[in-house]
Amino acid sequence: MFLRRRATQAEYFDHPDRTASELRRHYEALNRINRRIRFERPFRVWIPELLGKAACGNLSLLDLGAADGLLGRELTAWAASRDWKWEFTNLDLCPVAAEMDPGPRHRTGSVLDLPFPDGSFDCVIASTMTHHLERDEDVVTHFREAARVARRLVLICDLHRNLPFLAGLWAYVGLAGEGRELRSDAVLSVRRGWRTDEWRRLVDAAGLAGARVWKEHGTRILMSLVK
Ligand SMILES: C[S@@+](CC[C@H](N)C(=O)[O-])C[C@H]1O[C@@H](n2cnc3c(N)ncnc32)[C@H](O)[C@@H]1O
Numbered sequence: 001m002f003l004r005r006r007a008t009q010a011e012y013f014d015h016p017d018r019t020a021s022e023l024r025r026h027y028e029a030l031n032r033i034n035r036r037i038r039f040e041r042p043f044r045v046w047i048p049e050l051l052g053k054a055a056c057g058n059l060s061l062l063d064l065g066a067a068d069g070l071l072g073r074e075l076t077a078w079a080a081s082r083d084w085k086w087e088f089t090n091l092d093l094c095p096v097a098a099e100m101d102p103g104p105r106h107r108t109g110s111v112l113d114l115p116f117p118d119g120s121f122d123c124v125i126a127s128t129m130t131h132h133l134e135r136d137e138d139v140v141t142h143f144r145e146a147a148r149v150a151r152r153l154v155l156i157c158d159l160h161r162n163l164p165f166l167a168g169l170w171a172y173v174g175l176a177g178e179g180r181e182l183r184s185d186a187v188l189s190v191r192r193g194w195r196t197d198e199w200r201r202l203v204d205a206a207g208l209a210g211a212r213v214w215k216e217h218g219t220r221i222l223m224s225l226v227k
Pocket of ligand 1 (some may be wrong): 039065071091093127132
């Protein structure tokens with residue numbers, strides 16, 4: 001049945017033939033959509049909820065698959081409006097993302113082998129990055145690596161794989177006037193997305209005792225680990 005299994009075919013913008021200017025345009029389009037859908041919302045809600053507001057005054061955070069770091073900029077500004085100091089380090093595999101990131105702390109590298117010692121950051125987060133991993137064993141490594149470098153919290157958010165969301169996203173990206181490639185990648189992203197039982201199995205395989213997995217608003221899947 002359609003969507004019963006996740007797709008593993010590569011997204012257009014993950015192909016190694018994409019040029020730097022194509023990737024730049026892609027990241028700009030992604031940022032336009034992310035701003036409209038308020039993609040930082042789950043992190044605004046869940047970081048204070050899971051850590052407690054009193055613990056949020058001063059946090060170091062690592063964003064995995066951060067692209068040009070928009071999520072960190074939005075969350076830093078939001079935290080500052082509450083007199084909280086949140087300091088982001090961004091990590092992404094793509095060197096074009098590093099060139100586009102205006103922030104002071106960006107590392108080019110893989111979520112599968114994080115270039116940081118154990119417990120380097122208060123919080124480790126990721127937004128719509130995990131579905132870019134094809135193999136289950138890589139997702140297990142990604143979860144373990146995130147937990148290794150986190151002192152207090154891991155919060156990972158991705159796309160839930162279901163038909164109403166897929167249709168809605170396809171229509172939304174089309175109505176927003178974005179290009180054909182982005183529209184087809186948006187659909188493929190949902191097809192590469194997850195169900196809660198799949199993440200539960202991968203979290204257990206990673207040995208993350210106490211981790212929680214849940215679905216929100218029919219669109220998102222989240223995993224949290226409070227240490
Ligand atoms: C859909 S974008 C998400 C960007 C941003 N986090 C957001 O929420 O819009 C996925 C990003 O993950 C990066 N990525 C994919 N595989 C990765 C890996 N193994 N290690 C680090 N980054 C990776 C890609 O280069 C891309 O910038």
